[in-house]
Amino acid sequence: MRLRYILLFLALAAGHESIAQTKHGVYGFAEGGVSVGENTNFIARAAVGYRFAYQWQVGLGAGLNAAFARHVPLFTTVRYDLTKKKSTFFLIADGGVTMPWLMDDQWPDGNSKANKQHWGKYLQGGLGYRLNTGDGAAFTFAATYMHSGFKLEYLYYGSSNDYKYVFNQLGFTVGFFF
Amino acid sequence: MNHTLHCFRTIFGVALFALIQSSCLKQSCEKLVPAKLYRPVYLPLAEIRSAVKETGPQPISQNGKIYLYGNYIFINEVGKGIHVIDNADPKNPNVVSFINVPGNTDLAMKNNTLYADSYIDLVAIDITNPRQAREVHRVNNAFPRVVYTFNFAQSDSLGVITGFTEKDTVYHYNCNSSNPQILDRYFDSYSNSLSIANSSSQQAPQAIGKAGSMATFGLLNNHLYSIAGFTATTFNVTQSARPQREKKLDLRAFAETIFPYKHYLYMGGPTGMAIYDAINTDTLQFKGIYQHIKGCDPVIVENDLAYVTLRSGAICNTNTENVLDVLDVADPTNPKLMKSYGMSGPYGLGLATDKKLVVCEGVNGMRLLDAKDPLNISTIQLVTSVAPTDVIHEGNDIVLLVGNDGLYQFDIKDMRHPNLLSKINFSPKSL
Numbered sequence: 288m289r290l291r292y293i294l295l296f297l298a299l300a301a302g303h304e305s306i307a308q309t310k311h312g313v314y315g316f317a318e319g320g321v322s323v324g325e326n327t328n329f330i331a332r333a334a335v336g337y338r339f340a341y342q343w344q345v346g347l348g349a350g351l352n353a354a355f356a357r358h359v360p361l362f363t364t365v366r367y368d369l370t371k372k373k374s375t376f377f378l379i380a381d382g383g384v385t386m387p388w389l390m391d392d393q394w395p396d397g398n399s400k401a402n403k404q405h406w407g408k409y410l411q412g413g414l415g416y417r418l419n420t421g422d423g424a425a426f427t428f429a430a431t432y433m434h435s436g437f438k439l440e441y442l443y444y445g446s447s448n449d450y451k452y453v454f455n456q457l458g459f460t461v462g463f464f465f
Numbered sequence: 466m467n468h469t470l471h472c473f474r475t476i477f478g479v480a481l482f483a484l485i486q487s488s489c490l491k492q493s494c495e496k497l498v499p500a501k502l503y504r505p506v507y508l509p510l511a512e513i514r515s516a517v518k519e520t521g522p523q524p525i526s527q528n529g530k531i532y533l534y535g536n537y538i539f540i541n542e543v544g545k546g547i548h549v550i551d552n553a554d555p556k557n558p559n560v561v562s563f564i565n566v567p568g569n570t571d572l573a574m575k576n577n578t579l580y581a582d583s584y585i586d587l588v589a590i591d592i593t594n595p596r597q598a599r600e601v602h603r604v605n606n607a608f609p610r611v612v613y614t615f616n617f618a619q620s621d622s623l624g625v626i627t628g629f630t631e632k633d634t635v636y637h638y639n640c641n642s643s644n645p646q647i648l649d650r651y652f653d654s655y656s657n658s659l660s661i662a663n664s665s666s667q668q669a670p671q672a673i674g675k676a677g678s679m680a681t682f683g684l685l686n687n688h689l690y691s692i693a694g695f696t697a698t699t700f701n702v703t704q705s706a707r708p709q710r711e712k713k714l715d716l717r718a719f720a721e722t723i724f725p726y727k728h729y730l731y732m733g734g735p736t737g738m739a740i741y742d743a744i745n746t747d748t749l750q751f752k753g754i755y756q757h758i759k760g761c762d763p764v765i766v767e768n769d770l771a772y773v774t775l776r777s778g779a780i781c782n783t784n785t786e787n788v789l790d791v792l793d794v795a796d797p798t799n800p801k802l803m804k805s806y807g808m809s810g811p812y813g814l815g816l817a818t819d820k821k822l823v824v825c826e827g828v829n830g831m832r833l834l835d836a837k838d839p840l841n842i843s844t845i846q847l848v849t850s851v852a853p854t855d856v857i858h859e860g861n862d863i864v865l866l867v868g869n870d871g872l873y874q875f876d877i878k879d880m881r882h883p884n885l886l887s888k889i890n891f892s893p894k895s896l
Contacts, residue, residue, distance in 0.1 A: 324490035354492065395494065395640050432489070449497040450640055455490050 311339040314346070316427060318462025322352065322454075329353040330458050334364045342368040348381070356393050356452050358437060359386045360409040373419035381411035385435040387452075394439075395450050401439035407452070409435040417464055425464040433458050494640035503629035508584075510624050513567050517588055517600040523548065523563040526892045528867045533675040533857045534574045537595055538865060540872065541569050544627075547581060549595040555863055555874045556886045564590060564598045568625065573682040573689060576705040580682065580689055582608060584625040587691075587700060589708050601706045608691065608698055677855035677867070678722060678763040678813040685725035685743055692720040692732060697749060716741075717751045726766040729797055733764040738773050740797040752797035755790075763813050763855075769795040770803075770839055774811035774824060787811060789824060791839045804840050808832070813855035815864065821877060823864050825853035831866060833880045845880040 317333040330353070336346015344366040352358050362383025369376045384406045394400055413431025420426060436453040525548050529541035538550040538558065546566040551559045568584030579590040579598070587607035592598050619625035676682070683690040689700040689708060697720070699711040718739040720732035728744040729752070737756035741749040755773070764773045771792040789806040809829035816822050822836035830849035836842045851873055853866035862878040863886070871891045876884040 325492045356494065395496070446499060448499075451495045451497055452493070453495075454492045456492065457490060 310341050311337070312423075314338045314344055314464065316462050316464045318427060318429065318460040320429075320458060320460030320462075322354070322433065322456035322458045324454070324456040326355060328355075330456075330460065332360070332362075332460070334362075336364065341371045344368075352385075352433075352435070352454065352456075354454055354456075356437075357388050357390055358435065358452075358454075359388045360384070360411075360435060361386060362409050362411070366415070368417070373417075374425065375417055377415050377417060379411065379413045379415055379429060379431055381409070381431075383409045385409040385437050387437045387439065389439075399441075401450070402442045402447075403440035405438040405440065407435060407437035409433075411458070413458070423465070427460075427462040427464050429458070429460050429462070431458045431460075432456075496638040496640050498636045498638065500634055500636055502632045502634045504632070505626040506628045506630060507619070507623040508567065508625055508627045510621065513584055513625060514586065514603065514605075516565055516567050517583065517590065518565055519596065519598045520546075520563050520565050522560045524892070525560070525872070525889065528854060528869060528872075528891055530571045530680055531677045531855055531857060531865065531867045531872075532572050532574060532680075533859060533865060534592075537592075538872070539572055539574070539579070540867065541566075541572055541581070543570055544568060547572055547579070549592075549598070550872070550889065551595075552865075552874075555859070558872070558874070558887050558889055560889065562596050562598065566590075568627070571680060571682045571691075573676065573680075573684050575684055575689075575702055578702075578705040578708075580700075580702070580708060582682075582691065584608075584627075585619060587689075587708060587710070589706055591706065602708065604700065604708055604710050607700070607710050608693070675857050677857055678724065678765050678815060679855045681721070681723055683723040683725040683730060685730065686728065688743070690723060690725070690730060690743070692716070692723050694719055697730075712747070714749050716749070718754055722763045724764050724766055729766075731764045731766050731771060731794075733773065738764050738771065738792070738800065740794065740800065742797065753800050755792055755800040755802065765814055765816055766794065767816050769793065771800065772814060772816060772822065772836075774808065774814055776808075776811050789814070789834075789842070791842065804842075806842055812853070815856040815858045817858045817861040819861045821858075821861060821880060823856045823858070823866075823877070825856050825866065825868075827854060828852045828869075831856075831864075831875070831883075833877060833883060835880070846883060848875075848883055 315335040319331040321327055322330045332348055332350030334346040334348025336344055338344045346364050348362050348364050350360045360383055362381045364381045367378045386406050387404045411431050411433045413429055415427050415429030417425040417427050433456045439450040441448045525540060527542060529543045532539040536553040538552045540548045542548060546569055547564045548560055549562045551561045566581045566583050566588060569581050572579055572581045577593045579592045581588050585606050585608050587604040588600055589602035590598050591601045681692050687703045689702050691698045695716045697714045697716055700708040701711050702708045718737060719734040722733040724731040728742060730741045730743050732739045737754045739754040740752040742752050743749055764771055771794045773790045773792060775788050777787055787808045787810050789808050789811060791803045793801045793803050808824060809826045812825040812827050814824045820836045822834040824832040826832050830847050831851050831853050832844055833846040834842050834844050851866060851868055853868040855867050857865045859865055862876055864875050864877055866873040872889040874886040876886055
């Protein structure tokens with residue numbers, strides 16, 4: 288049901304027309320929403336960067352993925368507006384690393400903390416829509432596909448058992464662009 | 466514009482549906498467990514049973530069980546066969562032949578017949594002329610079939626397991642599965658070694674011969690006893706060349722070495738020395754046990770006195786002391802410790818009739834002791850130039866030592882000044 292509302296909202300937003308964007312300058316955004324996969328959980332991310340050539344935005348960001356094993360993505364983000372209008376669809380491509388940040392009850396192996404935590408990769412791609420609110424600010428709506436993972440290592444008498452986490456998720460977020 | 470939006474909506478909707486329905490949205494946690502995978506290597510029974518033959522002298526690559534029979538010394542090359550050494554002149558022993566016996570671990574002899582295990586069979590070999598040894602009889606399936614971890618076992622179709630190939634692997638388990646059963650595919654060949662053995666008595670008539678104190682075959686009153694853990698297998702050897710399998714008997718204590726004396730069998734094991742009465746051949750009557758904490762302990766017996774060595778260390782998996790225990794076994798139901806003597810790391814031991822006691826101390830050397838007074842045994846000499854693990858006395862004055870690097874013979878008539886008579890070199894092997 289929730290997915291249906293999101294799709295409806297995106298469809299309505301697609302009909303909004305606005306004026307052209309600024310050519311370049313510093314920008315930032317903060318987004319929050321849910322990821323949908325085998326489990327549904329809260330996600331959030333924020334980034335700051337630089338906008339150039341009207342349609343390109345490149346920045347650095349961090350996020351939070353409250354999955355069954357909580358983790359924090361640190362990433363470089365690239366966004367490309369499909370038009371030069373202030374309200375427009377845009378493409379999203381993020382890449383970086385995922386840092387495990389498990390809650391106390393999320394540790395495997397008897398809930399004991401891992402001896403070593405290995406960061407993994409973080410990749411995200413998707414489509415968003417920016418709805419202009421004036422003065423260069425905008426609401427954003429995005430649907431993305433995320434792939435991330437990391438590894439925990441437990442040492443036992445010279446040997447080790449590893450726990451490998453992989454997350455493939457769809458993310459739906461609402462955010463604010465400024 | 467409307468057309469573009471329509472396209473976007475359609476594409477987005479299809480993509481979303483496909484993703485939700487597909488495995489692209491899996492979230493997983495896998496437990497990765499590194500392990501070693503052992504796969505059995507089989508040798509067909511037909512191949513084993515046609516392989517016993519004399520092949521001419523071969524270099525000795527590792528020490529095994531030793532046996533003295535007349536002027537010949539027999540040394541088994543574990544898993545491969547038996548070397549024959551002409552020892553008519555102890556100063557100049559000569560390797561004269563090798564009897565190929567696959568899977569051999571121990572041996573015993575009586576009336577020119579050599580008994581050797583070959584995996585699951587007992588083979589009788591005529592050694593009237595050791596240079597032309599030949600198989601004269603075989604007891605098929607004489608020994609208990611060894612069942613390895615997770616029910617790997619030899620079979621008529623595949624043959625016997627001669628070893629394991631090792632491969633590193635990583636098992637993947639779902640993190641949510643409780644207590645993954647990794648052991649169902651993990652095979653530890655370390656604990657799977659086949660050990661079927663043998664021994665014989667120092668007091669036995671010359672027609673039988675002498676085994677080292679580490680033997681697991683024992684000859685007593687026309688019966689051959691083979692011990693393996695909690696089991697003893699008996700053979701009737703009244704007709705020397707046609708041994709007949711009799712019984713498989715259960716033992717009260719885990720046994721690693723056997724020493725027949727009078728009508729008793731003294732068995733050394735990791736938890737103690739057990740005494741069984743073998744006067745009734747239908748069964749072994751447990752008489753008593755001398756227990757200790759834990760250790761490797763070959764045993765020899767002479768005139769109601771038993772000499773037991775205990776060794777600590779990784780192989781024995783113990784932290785016990787390295788000692789020589791002297792026990793009063795006049796009452797077999799109640800063996801009593803008379804006195805303990807500190808040792809360095811004792812293996813096998815041997816006692817001559819004039820009470821010259823030799824204890825093999827492995828890398829620590831050969832210890833020569835005067836054992837005339839069991840309550841006051843004293844070290845006369847420690848020869849550190851050798852690293853023996855087992856010993857046989859040739860009369861009172863000559864000892865035959867087998868070590869990691871060779872077969873030694875010493876004249877110990879003067880224990881203060883033992884004289885090396887000869888050495889046959891082996892390729893090095895870690896003790």
